[in-house]
């Protein structure tokens with residue numbers, strides 16, 4: 191069974207929107223889709239980030255494909271340029287995660303599933319290669335959703351200073367291909383979990399109650 195949670199929280203459910211309690215008016219993570227990304231994968235990623243990171247997550251209005259990051263020579267989109275643009279967002283969210291369907295690269299690698307600013311504000315995930323098996327045929331939809339959640343979780347954790355982890359059972363393990371990704375668990379090891387808690391304290395981020 192897939193651990194992926196399909197329950198989604200939408201901006202209209204923002205706890206601070208309709209009352210005057212002390213709940214925050216915006217989430218810690220704002221998730222935005224850039225270009226043609228399905229609503230289902232967007233909702234599933236947002237819901238699971240909220241559940242696993244224990245911080246409120248908002249879905250932001252969709253934006254266009256980041257054409258400014260397109261490289262003519264690579265025929266791909268430069269992840270670092272997208273991150274730089276996201277980091278300048280005027281949204282109040284301390285962290286911004288973008289989902290894109292275009293293929294991402296950084297200069298030293300042929301492609302990346304995702305990229306994040308270490309200890310920064312922005313992270314990006316591409317679903318472009320997550321729908322395929324290594325030999326090119328399509329994978330089951332729940333596997334695709336699970337991969338998207340895993341990459342998103344891993345990248346957002348980098349923005350909270352988490353580095354790659356050598357524990358076998360940890361989402362922060364480095365993965366180089368989709369099959370690596372499928373072996374990752376959808377949770378942090380105890381060390382990374384503790385590191386995340388410490389980062390929340392450092393960045394003054396309030397965890398959601400259990």
Ligand SMILES: [Zn+2]
Nearest residue numbers: 344348354364
């Ligand atoms: Zn990483």
Ligand SMILES: [Zn+2]
Nearest residue numbers: 355360379382
């Ligand atoms: Zn770990």
